[in-house]
Amino acid sequence: MYALEIIDVHARYGKRTVLQSVSLQVAPGGWFCLLGPNGVGKSTLLQCLAGRVTPTQGAIRIAGHDFTSHADDAKRALGHACAPDQLPGLLTGRQCLDIYAYAKGLRSIDADVLAFAEALRFTPYLDHYVDTFSLGTRQKLCVLLALLGRPRLIVLDEAFNGLDPRSALTLKRELKQRLEDGAAVLLATHSLDIVEHHASHAALMMSGRIVHEWTAAELGELRRTGGDFETALAALSEAGD
Amino acid sequence: MSARLLLEEWRLSRSARLRRSGIHPGLLASALVAACVAIGFAMRAFARSGTGQQFAQACAQHALLAGLAAFVYALLFTIRHSAHLKSSYAQSWLRSTPVPPSSYRVAIAARLAVSAAATLIPAVASMAVLLASSGHAADAPSVLGWLAGSFCVGTVAGACWRVPEHEREQAESRYVLSLRPRAAGPSLEGLARWPIAKALAWHRPEHARVLFIVAALSVPAGTSALLGMAILMIWSLGSYLAAVARAVPAVAREAASWLRPTMVPFGAFAWAILRRALVHQLIGTTVLCAIVVAAGLRMSDAVYIGALWLTLSAMIGTIGLRQSFLALPSISRTLVSIGLALAAESRARGAGCVIASIVTLAHCGVWRRVRA
Numbered sequence: 001m002y003a004l005e006i007i008d009v010h011a012r013y014g015k016r017t018v019l020q021s022v023s024l025q026v027a028p029g030g031w032f033c034l035l036g037p038n039g040v041g042k043s044t045l046l047q048c049l050a051g052r053v054t055p056t057q058g059a060i061r062i063a064g065h066d067f068t069s070h071a072d073d074a075k076r077a078l079g080h081a082c083a084p085d086q087l088p089g090l091l092t093g094r095q096c097l098d099i100y101a102y103a104k105g106l107r108s109i110d111a112d113v114l115a116f117a118e119a120l121r122f123t124p125y126l127d128h129y130v131d132t133f134s135l136g137t138r139q140k141l142c143v144l145l146a147l148l149g150r151p152r153l154i155v156l157d158e159a160f161n162g163l164d165p166r167s168a169l170t171l172k173r174e175l176k177q178r179l180e181d182g183a184a185v186l187l188a189t190h191s192l193d194i195v196e197h198h199a200s201h202a203a204l205m206m207s208g209r210i211v212h213e214w215t216a217a218e219l220g221e222l223r224r225t226g227g228d229f230e231t232a233l234a235a236l237s238e239a240g241d
Numbered sequence: 242m243s244a245r246l247l248l249e250e251w252r253l254s255r256s257a258r259l260r261r262s263g264i265h266p267g268l269l270a271s272a273l274v275a276a277c278v279a280i281g282f283a284m285r286a287f288a289r290s291g292t293g294q295q296f297a298q299a300c301a302q303h304a305l306l307a308g309l310a311a312f313v314y315a316l317l318f319t320i321r322h323s324a325h326l327k328s329s330y331a332q333s334w335l336r337s338t339p340v341p342p343s344s345y346r347v348a349i350a351a352r353l354a355v356s357a358a359a360t361l362i363p364a365v366a367s368m369a370v371l372l373a374s375s376g377h378a379a380d381a382p383s384v385l386g387w388l389a390g391s392f393c394v395g396t397v398a399g400a401c402w403r404v405p406e407h408e409r410e411q412a413e414s415r416y417v418l419s420l421r422p423r424a425a426g427p428s429l430e431g432l433a434r435w436p437i438a439k440a441l442a443w444h445r446p447e448h449a450r451v452l453f454i455v456a457a458l459s460v461p462a463g464t465s466a467l468l469g470m471a472i473l474m475i476w477s478l479g480s481y482l483a484a485v486a487r488a489v490p491a492v493a494r495e496a497a498s499w500l501r502p503t504m505v506p507f508g509a510f511a512w513a514i515l516r517r518a519l520v521h522q523l524i525g526t527t528v529l530c531a532i533v534v535a536a537g538l539r540m541s542d543a544v545y546i547g548a549l550w551l552t553l554s555a556m557i558g559t560i561g562l563r564q565s566f567l568a569l570p571s572i573s574r575t576l577v578s579i580g581l582a583l584a585a586e587s588r589a590r591g592a593g594c595v596i597a598s599i600v601t602l603a604h605c606g607v608w609r610r611v612r613a
Binding site: 050052054071072075076078082086088090091095096098099101102104105106109 | 432439
């Protein structure tokens with residue numbers, strides 16, 4: 001059973017079609033990176049997973065649960081990191097964690113999330129208001145919210161943006177640990193070093209479609225041969241344009 | 242030279258803010274002149290009333306006391322304003338430029354002088370009109386001298402006042418109340434505070450100042466001090482209750498979007514957001530009713546208006562909550578419902594409350610509905 005199955009998903013904003021027949025699968029333990037220029041539909045696809053955008057066609061299954069007919073079960077298995085500007089500015093970090101934990105049906109905030117907050121050096125900010133946070137600090141809170149309740153699918157949108165190198169490394173280690181425990185990660189990113197060093201699968205999106213996918217074997221081959229992923233990606237992007 | 246640059250930057254940002262608000266400088270100047278003339282006439286009318294005569298006489302007899310009050314006001318105002326200016330210049334986007342600290346000090350002094358003049362000139366002019374119109378023209382030089390002199394001394398003292406380092410720290414957020422001890426486990430308690438924090442943010446002095454000017458001008462000439470206070474309190478409390486009613490749908494929209502990837506049920510979500518707002522509405526409406534009864538309205542009318550407001554605010558809140566939870570727009574439904582309730586109310590007394598209650602209950606009927 002896949003941690004995430006996206007089957008022939010179409011989505012539009014008004015009359016503008018932003019996703020056209022997008023299909024992908026992420027297996028448990030897989031780290032899937034979604035690549036592509038700005039405005040090609042990566043974030044919209046992730047918004048579909050969060051339930052903020054309703055696909056006009058197609059199906060989404062999270063841990064085997066259909067996102068439309070079994071929304072609660074699907075959401076229970078989902079850890080979605082919202083965009084930093086979507087965090088409520090008038091609440092404190094701790095209040096955000098409390099509300100999110102309650103909304104996910106947890107009896108307490110996971111000890112490992114609090115330990116990870118400490119590792120990210122976020123603990124001193126727990127009782128500060130979100131509107132006083134820097135981008136990086138907001139980003140840390142978004143990731144912490146996504147990790148609550150040990151989700152089987154972790155969805156991150158540009159989660160490394162604004163993080164200092166030490167925190168970024170800590171997050172990569174945490175995600176690796178989660179992958180070993182059977183979770184899966186879907187990350188929309190422009191950071192090619194993550195694709196080159198950590199991803200098990202990657203896909204390039206152009207104009208609302210997935211135009212190329214790299215399998216684990218292809219990524220492994222690139223790593224072994226020291227292939228230039230950046231050049232390959234640029235060539236594919238130009239061909240897609 | 243650099244101080245002039247800082248002042249020019251301040252002037253430009255002020256005029257840009259006016260432009261962005263759509264206020265034409267000519268219109269603003271005309272409004273200011275009209276306000277001055279209106280205040281002048283109001284002061285003249287006040288001076289001829291019994292209370293005005295007594296006030297002018299008291300000022301003439303106790304010029305020293307008036308000066309002391311002006312000194313204390315100027316001192317406290319300038320200390321606060323000076324700390325704010327220092328803090329804002331410390332965060333200024335020009336901080337990375339080679340502007341010497343002395344220029345910041347000069348710019349702060351100039352801005353404090355402008356603020357002091359903006360308070361002092363109208364106060365002195367009003368007092369002059371009051372004294373002249375109440376037959377105490379002979380006492381005017383000493384009263385105005387004490388007033389202006391003490392105010393200037395207070396301003397200089399406030400500008401020179403050094404705020405201790407530990408008190409200079411800014412609050413984490415200007416928008417919210419201080420924290421109380423939190424619940425033991427995860428809860429939606431934070432959601433309950435959110436509409437209140439939002440209403441308070443909307444009600445900050447820089448946002449509410451226009452309302453207070455309107456409130457002050459709405460007090461009729463010749464009104465007793467008690468009634469004047471009651472009118473001001475009605476404006477102030479009424480606007481707060483309106484802000485809370487408006488904050489509930491606004492918070493519902495933001496919170497629903499933020500919590501969309503979770504399985505939070507509608508009942509818990511709605512109750513968490515509505516709970517504290519409803520308590521504030523209930524207490525505020527009760528106080529408001531008591532004020533209007535004290536001001537002369539019949540008890541039955543006050544209770545009726547209070548009940549109508551409570552049902553309308555509950556209706557606005559529940560429509561906003563339900564629609565936001567289902568990711569649907571709420572504004573047109575809210576406006577139609579309010580229109581319907583008010584139309585019914587205009588036909589029969591109490592019908593608006595019934596309609597609002599029915600609409601509220603209809604929107605509570607989705608307790609078990611799950612979002613798509």
